Amino acid sequence: MEPEPARPPSAGLTAGPRADRRPATVAIAAGRGPHQPGTPLNVPPVLASVTRIGDPAVHGPYEYGRDGNPTWTALEEVLGELEGGTAVTFASGIAAIAAVLATVQVGGTVVAPDDAYTGARALLEDLAARRVLRQVLVDIADTEAVLTACQGADLLWVETPTNPLLAIADLDALVAGAHAAGVRVAVDSTFATPLNQRPLAHGADLVVHSATKLIAGHSDVLLGAVVATDPDLLAAVTRRRLLDGAVPGPFEAWLALRGLRTLPLRLDRAQANAGVLADRLAELPGVGGVRYPGRATGQAAARVAAQMRGHGTIVSFDLADAPTADRACAAVRLIAHATSLGGVETTMERRNRQPGEEAVPAGLVRVSVGCEDVEDLWDDLRSAVATAVGGP
Numbered sequence: 382m383e384p385e386p387a388r389p390p391s392a393g394l395t396a397g398p399r400a401d402r403r404p405a406t407v408a409i410a411a412g413r414g415p416h417q418p419g420t421p422l423n424v425p426p427v428l429a430s431v432t433r434i435g436d437p438a439v440h441g442p443y444e445y446g447r448d449g450n451p452t453w454t455a456l457e458e459v460l461g462e463l464e465g466g467t468a469v470t471f472a473s474g475i476a477a478i479a480a481v482l483a484t485v486q487v488g489g490t491v492v493a494p495d496d497a498y499t500g501a502r503a504l505l506e507d508l509a510a511r512r513v514l515r516q517v518l519v520d521i522a523d524t525e526a527v528l529t530a531c532q533g534a535d536l537l538w539v540e541t542p543t544n545p546l547l548a549i550a551d552l553d554a555l556v557a558g559a560h561a562a563g564v565r566v567a568v569d570s571t572f573a574t575p576l577n578q579r580p581l582a583h584g585a586d587l588v589v590h591s592a593t594k595l596i597a598g599h600s601d602v603l604l605g606a607v608v609a610t611d612p613d614l615l616a617a618v619t620r621r622r623l624l625d626g627a628v629p630g631p632f633e634a635w636l637a638l639r640g641l642r643t644l645p646l647r648l649d650r651a652q653a654n655a656g657v658l659a660d661r662l663a664e665l666p667g668v669g670g671v672r673y674p675g676r677a678t679g680q681a682a683a684r685v686a687a688q689m690r691g692h693g694t695i696v697s698f699d700l701a702d703a704p705t706a707d708r709a710c711a712a713v714r715l716i717a718h719a720t721s722l723g724g725v726e727t728t729m730e731r732r733n734r735q736p737g738e739e740a741v742p743a744g745l746v747r748v749s750v751g752c753e754d755v756e757d758l759w760d761d762l763r764s765a766v767a768t769a770v771g772g773p
């Protein structure tokens with residue numbers, strides 16, 4: 382992989398040192414305020430619902446805790462600089478998604494992946510059932526079908542890679558085609574993180590993260606973010622946060638920022654582990670297929686090379702059927718049998734057991750690879766699969 386080029390500085394909410402820094406440095410150095418003797422190096426969790434009224438230009442936009450909080454600002458500066466935009470944090474990833482969907486006028490049409498994150502699909506379903514929006518579900522990897530569906534639509538919702546099937550959308554082609562049709566583009570980039578994929582650089586209008594996952598990284602916090610550059614869109618999502626009250630707690634923001642400081646290290650380790658496990662799983666008797674961006678072929682491989690810097694930490698593999706996959710999940714000893722993803726600890730789950738995931742193959746196991754020693758992970762996974770394949 383080529384060395385990451387330095388990035389142009391982006392506008393932050395508060396004054397701070399800005400330079401052409403690389404992402405691994407930004408994750409550590411941004412969001413600390415000006416270098417001023419006597420101030421804490423880390424912005425602390427500011428547990429205040431009320432702040433004394435001051436000059437916003439001097440003291441920041443803080444008055445009431447639903448409008449703003451210095452700990453949010455610190456986290457937003459780091460995320461914004463990493464993505465190349467301005468970030469707005471939310472109580473959860475799904476709250477961030479809801480704020481983006483609310484930028485569409487009532488009666489508008491959203492085109493979305495038929496294999497998008499199950500919570501995003503449930504939310505779209507609910508909005509469609511209440512006639513707030515129309516939804517058109519598509520295979521996001523099929524660019525032609527997506528762009529046909531975009532005619533007359535208002536928002537293209539992209540997720541890439543998708544959860545849990547790891548389909549890869551063609552960001553450049555989708556953005557160009559959607560914009561030509563006057564359709565705004567939002568990308569759920571949770572699986573990639575800002576270190577592996579920067580949708581704004583491909584022309585996307587909005588990026589969404591469930592920071593609950595890799596960004597916070599320790600399975601102990603729920604938090605979401607929207608990143609954009611257009612001031613009107615930023616104002617719209619910020620207003621949504623204020624009106625709907627989907628605000629992150631200051632302590633959660635502090636935990637997420639603390640996690641984000643080590644994202645480059647965690648991601649390097651976890652995706653190296655994921656690559657090893659994906660390759661070994663593919664050779665394992667009883668495993669039908671392995672989905673991992675690093676093992677993509679053909680068109681998907683070309684897209685991965687064009688838009689991703691690393692292959693991520695999620696590996697999905699197929700076992701024969703639901704009972705076999707359930708036995709594998711019950712047999713792991715080091716890996717946790719648990720939902721969610723992106724923590725330092727490896728977890729796995731038979732995904733089709735979740736409501737709304739009926740389209741996922743019954744025997745598909747999604748592994749969120751963490752930072753343990755890869756040989757210990759492999760010992761556990763190999764023996765669990767062998768136990769499961771051996772029969773009840």
Ligand SMILES: *Cc1c(COP(=O)(O)O)cnc(C)c1O
Nearest residue numbers: 473474475498544571591593604
């Ligand atoms: C988990 C997840 C979300 C939802 O985020 P929450 O923080 O759980 O609300 C959205 N998109 C993707 C891809 C996810 O994996």
